Every structure is written in C-alpha cells, then in structure tokens.
Amino acid sequence: MARHNLGTVVSFEVTRTLTKRGFWIATLIVPVIIGIVIGLVALSNSATDSSLDSQKNEKFSFSYSDESGYVDPAVVASFGGTKAASRQEAIAAVKAGVLDAYFDYGSDPTKQPTEVYGVDRGIFNNGKYASAATRLLVASAEARVGDPKLAALLQGNLPIDLTAIGPDGNIASGIGSVIPPLIFLVIFYIVFLLLGNQMLNSPLEEKENRVAEMILTTLNPTTLIVGKVISLFIIGVVQALVFAAPIIIGYLFFRTALNIPNFDLPVLVFEPGQMAVGALLLIGGFALFTGTLFAAGAIMPTVKDASLIFGILMVLIFVQLYAATLIVSNPQAFIVQVFTYFPYSAPVTAMLRNGFGSLHPIESTIVIVELFALSAIVLRLAVRLFRFGSIEYTKRVSLGRLLPPKQGN
Amino acid sequence: MPVTHEPLVHIDHFRMDFGRTTVVRDLSFDINRGETFGLLGSNGSGKTTTIRALLGIYEPTGGTLRINGRAFRPEDGERLGYLPEERGLYKKESVIDVMTYFGRLKGLAKHDAVTWSLGYLERVALRDKAKLRVDKLSGGEQQKVQLGVTIMNHPELLILDEPTKGFDPVNRRLLMDIIDEQKEAGATVLMVTHQMDEVERLCDRVVLLKDGEAEAYGTISEVQRKYGGTLIRLSYSGTVPTSSRYDISLKETNYAELTVLDNSDDAVILKELVDAGLLVSGFVTSKLSLEDIFVRVYGAQNDVVGVG
Numbered sequence: 246m247a248r249h250n251l252g253t254v255v256s257f258e259v260t261r262t263l264t265k266r267g268f269w270i271a272t273l274i275v276p277v278i279i280g281i282v283i284g285l286v287a288l289s290n291s292a293t294d295s296s297l298d299s300q301k302n303e304k305f306s307f308s309y310s311d312e313s314g315y316v317d318p319a320v321v322a323s324f325g326g327t328k329a330a331s332r333q334e335a336i337a338a339v340k341a342g343v344l345d346a347y348f349d350y351g352s353d354p355t356k357q358p359t360e361v362y363g364v365d366r367g368i369f370n371n372g373k374y375a376s377a378a379t380r381l382l383v384a385s386a387e388a389r390v391g392d393p394k395l396a397a398l399l400q401g402n403l404p405i406d407l408t409a410i411g412p413d414g415n416i417a418s419g420i421g422s423v424i425p426p427l428i429f430l431v432i433f434y435i436v437f438l439l440l441g442n443q444m445l446n447s448p449l450e451e452k453e454n455r456v457a458e459m460i461l462t463t464l465n466p467t468t469l470i471v472g473k474v475i476s477l478f479i480i481g482v483v484q485a486l487v488f489a490a491p492i493i494i495g496y497l498f499f500r501t502a503l504n505i506p507n508f509d510l511p512v513l514v515f516e517p518g519q520m521a522v523g524a525l526l527l528i529g530g531f532a533l534f535t536g537t538l539f540a541a542g543a544i545m546p547t548v549k550d551a552s553l554i555f556g557i558l559m560v561l562i563f564v565q566l567y568a569a570t571l572i573v574s575n576p577q578a579f580i581v582q583v584f585t586y587f588p589y590s591a592p593v594t595a596m597l598r599n600g601f602g603s604l605h606p607i608e609s610t611i612v613i614v615e616l617f618a619l620s621a622i623v624l625r626l627a628v629r630l631f632r633f634g635s636i637e638y639t640k641r642v643s644l645g646r647l648l649p650p651k652q653g654n
Numbered sequence: 655m656p657v658t659h660e661p662l663v664h665i666d667h668f669r670m671d672f673g674r675t676t677v678v679r680d681l682s683f684d685i686n687r688g689e690t691f692g693l694l695g696s697n698g699s700g701k702t703t704t705i706r707a708l709l710g711i712y713e714p715t716g717g718t719l720r721i722n723g724r725a726f727r728p729e730d731g732e733r734l735g736y737l738p739e740e741r742g743l744y745k746k747e748s749v750i751d752v753m754t755y756f757g758r759l760k761g762l763a764k765h766d767a768v769t770w771s772l773g774y775l776e777r778v779a780l781r782d783k784a785k786l787r788v789d790k791l792s793g794g795e796q797q798k799v800q801l802g803v804t805i806m807n808h809p810e811l812l813i814l815d816e817p818t819k820g821f822d823p824v825n826r827r828l829l830m831d832i833i834d835e836q837k838e839a840g841a842t843v844l845m846v847t848h849q850m851d852e853v854e855r856l857c858d859r860v861v862l863l864k865d866g867e868a869e870a871y872g873t874i875s876e877v878q879r880k881y882g883g884t885l886i887r888l889s890y891s892g893t894v895p896t897s898s899r900y901d902i903s904l905k906e907t908n909y910a911e912l913t914v915l916d917n918s919d920d921a922v923i924l925k926e927l928v929d930a931g932l933l934v935s936g937f938v939t940s941k942l943s944l945e946d947i948f949v950r951v952y953g954a955q956n957d958v959v960g961v962g
Binding site: 249250253257261265450454455456458459460461462463464465468632633 | 706709710711712726728729731732734736738740741742743744745746747751755756758759760803
C-alpha cells in the first residue's frame with residue numbers, strides 16, 4: 246500500500262544530502278585518498294621493478310669460502326666470483342672497498358647461517374649480496390642434481406589441483422564457494438560503517454530542530470522512518486559507488502602497474518541456498534540494527550546521548566572478529582553458539598558460518614526467523630518511540646508512556 | 655477533510671493518561687465551523703495534550719476526538735494549519751527548500767509551493783533571503799517563515815498553540831493580521847493562549863480546563879456570567895458582612911472586591927451593606943474581565959500561567 250507522502254520524504258532527504266558541500270567533501274575524500282595511495286603504490290612498484298631489474302643485471306665482484314663443499318666452483322665462475330685466499334683477507338678487502346662482497350659458507354649451510362660481508366650500498370641495494378649468496382648455493386645444488394625437474398621437485402614448487410568430496414558425494418567448491426556468500430558480510434560492515442551514524446542521527450534531526458509535531462500532522466511516523474531508511478540506503482549506494490570508483494578504475498586500467506593479481510572469476514561458485522541465506526541474514530540484520538539505531542535516536546534528546554548506544558552496537562558487530570578463527574574452525578563451540586543465536590551478534594556470526602558452510606539449514610532458519618521477528622518488534626517499537634520521543638525535546642522518553650492506552654479512541 | 659454538518663471539531667469525554675498520571679480526566683467541547691475558539695488553562699491542565707491527541711500525535715486513553723466527523727489522519731494535514739508551541743524548522747536547509755517541503759507534505763504541487771512561498775516571502779520582506787539557510791535568519795525572521803509554513807495550504811482549521819509566545823511586536827501584529835485574514839477566508843481557529851486580551855478580542859467561545867476537566871465552556875459572556883459577571887470595588891469602614899449575593903474575592907484594610915453572584919442587583923447589594931452598618935465611601939462596579947476570571951479560577955494554584 247502506498248504510504249502518504251513517502252515519496253516527498255525520500256526526495257527531500259536524498260536531495261538535501263546530495264546537495265550538501267559537506268557530504269561531497271566527506272565522500273570524495275575517501276576515493277581521493279585511495280587514488281593517492283594507488284598512485285604512490287604504482288609509482289613505488291615501478292621504482293621497485295626498475296631497482297630489481299638493475300640489481301638483477303648488476304655485476305659485482307665477490308669471493309667466497311666453502312667448508313661444506315656444496316658450492317660448485319664452475320657455478321661461482323659463471324657468476325664472476327673467485328675463491329678467497331683467506332677469510333681475514335677477504336673481509337679486509339671488502340672493508341677497503343677493493344672487493345664488493347665476501348660469502349662464507351659453513352660446513353652445513355642448512356643449519357649454519359652463511360656469513361655475507363659487502364660494501365654498504367644503501368638499505369635497498371644491500372639485499373643483492375644475500376640474494377647472490379643464496380642463488381649461488383641453489384644453482385650449485387641444481388648442478389649437482391643434474392635434472393631441472395628433479396631440482397624443482399626438491400624445491401617443492403609444484404602445481405596442485407585439489408578436489409574435495411563431501412559426505413554427500415558432491416565435489417566441494419573450495420574457496421570459490423566461500424567468497425560469494427561472504428560478500429553479504431562485507432556489505433553488512435560497509436553499510437554500518439558508512440551509514441550507522443546517520444541512522445542514529447536521522448530521527449534526532451526532527452527532535453533537535455523542533456519540527457516533529459508539524460511533520461507528524463502530515464505523515465505518520467512509520468512513513469517518516471521508512472522514508473529515512475530508504476533515503477539512507479540510496480545515499481549509501483551513492484557513497485559506495487564513489488568509494489568503489491577508484492578501485493574499479495584501478496583494476497580495469499592499471500592492474501599491471503598496481504601488481505593486482507588477475508582474479509579468476511569463473512572459480513567463484515554461487516550456490517543458491519547459501520546465497521539466499523546470506524541475503525536473508527543481511528536483510529534481517531540490517532533491519533534489526535537500523536530499527537535499534539532509530540529507536541535509540543528517538544528515545545534520546547541529543548546525538549551525544551544516543552552515541553553510547555551506537556558504540557555498544559558497533560562493539561557487538563566487531564567483537565566477533567576476535568573469535569573469527571574459532572567460528573570458522575569450531576562452530577559448535579559454546580561461545581560460537583552464543584554468538585550465533587544472540588540477535589545482535591547473530592548476523593555477523595551466521596553470515597561467517599554460512600560462508601564457510603558450517604551453518605546447518607535448521608540453524609539458519611532459526612536465526613533468520615529470529616532476526617526478522619525481532620526486527621519487526623524493534624521497528625514497531627522505534628515507530629512508537631518516535632511518536633512520543635520526537636516531541637520530548639529535552640529529556641529521554643519514559644518507557645511508561647509507551648504503554649498502550651487502557652481504552653481506544 | 656470531507657465536509658459534514660456536525661461541528662468541525664468534536665471532543666467527547668476525552669481522557670488521557672500517561673502511565674499512572676492522568677493529564678486529562680474528562681473533557682468535552684465542540685468547535686463550530688468558522689468560529690475562533692480559545693482553549694485556556696494553567697500549567698499542566700492538558701491543553702497541548704488535547705491538541706496533540708486531536709491531531710493523532712497521542713493516542714487518547716478514552717473518549718472521542720473528531721475533526722470533520724472522523725479521527726484525524728495525516729492525510730487530513732492538507733487542510734490543517736498547525737503552529738505548535740515548540741517551534742522550529744530544518745535549520746541547515748534553505749528557506750525556500752523548507753517551505754517547499756512542508757508545502758509538498760501539505761499536498762501542494764512543487765510549483766505551487768514554490769510560487770506561494772516566494773510570494774509570502776515578498777510580503778514579509780524576506781524575498782532576498784529565500785536561498786539562505788534557515789539558521790542564518792534572525793529569530794524574528796524564522797518566526798515569519800514558520801507562520802508562512804502554517805498557512806501556506808489555506809487551512810480549513812488553524813490550530814495555534816501559544817501563538818504569540820516569543821514573538822516580537824512586529825511579528826505579533828503579523829500574526830494577528832494572518833488570523834484575521836484566515837477568519838475572513840472562512841477558516842476555523844483554535845487558539846491556546848494566556849493572552850486574555852487576545853482571547854477577548856478574537857475568540858467567539860472558550861473552554862477553561864482545570865484538573866483535567868472543563869471548568870467553564872461557552873461564549874465569553876456566558877463564562878463571565880458563570881463567574882458573576884460583575885465586580886464591585888468597595889472602599890469602606892467597618893466590617894464587610896457575608897452574603898449569598900456576592901463573594902468577597904479580595905479583602906484589605908478599608909478596601910474589598912466583591913464578585914456578584916447570580917446576577918444580583920448592585921443597588922440591592924449596596925443597600926444590604928449599608929443596612930449592615932458599613933460606612934461605604936466608594937462603590938464602583940465593573941464587568942469581570944476574562945483575566946479576572948482566569949486569576950480567580952487558577953489563582954489558588956502555584957503555576958498560574960503556562961501550558962499543559
């Protein structure tokens with residue numbers, strides 16, 4: 246059923262926010278900072294690549310001692326090195342600047358650290374000495390094995406294609422099936438980080454501006470609250486697009502410069518059941534937290550008073566991250582069960598478990614029903630609180646005033 | 655609001671409790687179409703609560719509150735002008751945006767709301783400030799904008815809660831002009847005020863609330879008659895006798911004020927005083943003003959003025 250004046254409220258709320266200079270300054274500062282960081286990263290990567298290339302091609306004089314016998318003199322010769330007459334002389338030559346580097350391999354290089362002495366070329370360039378000492382030993386070992394494939398096997402650099410089969414005989418999709426449902430969790434966090442404060446402040450605005458009474462004679466409080474929620478959602482979408490713009494642009498046009506891995510999108514598996522559960526958990530959690538923030542805004546006289554409740558809700562959203570490992574690895578643990586069913590921790594915990602496939606259908610049903618039922622109660626309470634709280638301009642609304650009248654009109 | 659033949663506002667046995675506190679016990683009155691009606695009472699007597707319940711902001715505990723024959727709904731706000739006691743506007747928006755928003759909420763098309771607002775701002779010398787943020791306006795200028803928002807939809811019912819509260823003399827004059835204009839245009843006006851001179855000048859009928867009930871209800875003359883209608887200022891020597899024809903409302907040394915009861919004859923009272931041996935040196939009669947009645951009704955309470 247169409248709500249009287251809902252469109253007018255949404256239009257006013259969205260327009261006045263999007264036409265504020267302050268909104269765009271606050272919104273654009275994020276992508277600008279991201280853009281600057283991306284630029285610096287690209288610049289740095291470019292400089293690093295150049296540096297690595299130059300180091301790779303750079304020749305320097307070195308000598309070595311080898312008690313282990315693993316170092317192949319032929320390999321050393323191909324690197325341009327020579328055997329040192331003595332450790333002391335070689336170190337003295339390095340100190341004098343006559344020799345660039347000296348490597349001293351012990352009797353067991355796998356246990357004893359190889360000592361490397363080199364002329365100081367700065368913190369970034371000094372790494373080439375250790376790198377050369379290691380490459381010398383690896384190349385000598387490969388030469389002794391005599392088979393490049395066998396050498397690769399020994400180094401363990403092997404491509405593996407894992408196929409995991411579940412109890413039902415179906416092939417598990419691995420990380421590809423975990424990522425899509427976790428997108429809902431990311432959206433949940435983004436929404437509350439970006440909009441949580443506005444959700445709290447929004448109902449306080451009518452109170453602080455003393456316009457609630459005039460507003461309530463032209464539309465009912467449910468319409469106002471629904472209008473504000475829709476407006477916040479639209480504003481959130483605009484902000485998200487602005488924030489995402491530099492990331493999308495960076496991925497599409499500057500992937501190489503930024504060293505962004507080429508993510509294999511087809512590997513993602515969108516399992517309908519998991520996605521549906523994730524979406525319902527997101528909607529239920531959004532409704533519950535929005536209703537709670539609106540109720541808090543309606544009951545408190547000022548933003549300062551209401552911010553305490555906002556802080557508590559933020560803690561409830563983030564505290565589970567400290568137990569994320571436990572939630573993923575041991576979903577039946579007592580604390581995980583508490584997080585799963587306590588309404589204000591349920592959205593994050595359940596979405597996390599849903600992503601990793603440890604949320605049983607019965608559990609997800611209970612949590613979804615719980616979130617939607619409680620959301621309906623809290624939103625109704627928020628409307629009632631707004632009806633009374635919005636015209637209590639200087640004090641908290643008494644819960645006694647929320648009692649239903651003894652007799653209807 | 656659909657037009658019916660019953661009074662525009664009908665309140666019948668209205669009761670309002672907040673938890674265990676009863677603010678309005680049992681209140682009934684009607685407001686006829688086209689009349690200006692005064693809702694009077696002391697602090698906490700339930701005037702603002704009655705208006706809020708009438709406008710659906712509060713759910714009444716009991717009784718019936720009707721405008722045009724039915725309980726108020728937000729849709730009816732399109733024919734209502736309401737100036738609440740607690741006033742305000744969206745402070746960080748421009749004047750024209752705020753006026754347009756309220757115009758839209760009251761059912762005006764955007765173009766009509768803008769056109770009317772600019773015309774009104776021209777009238778009150780604020781046209782050049784239409785695009786300024788509301789909080790850049792002075793308090794008096796904001797009051798003018800608030801008045802414009804109240805009447806921009808040409809209301810059928812104008813409810814003014816403490817309309818002159820905080821208004822400077824210029825805006826008070828503007829308000830009075832606006833009330834007169836709205837009355838001429840056929841609007842029904844419901845006023846809550848403590849300015850008894852305004853009530854006497856503007857109101858056709860009044861209701862006095864006390865202890866959550868109607869202490870008096872009717873035309874101003876009817877209310878004056880209920881409380882005697884005539885006041886005798888008496889200068890004398892001796893002792894003023896008690897009588898069923900008057901109440902001694904004030905007694906000082908050699909001076910007293912007597913409120914005449916039951917329309918008793920002044921001459922009969924004078925004769926009675928003289929016959930009782932009182933040396934009367936002054937005997938002046940005057941009509942009891944609404945303010946006299948207000949003080950008499952609420953004088954015993956500590957909080958004589960205010961709202962409830």
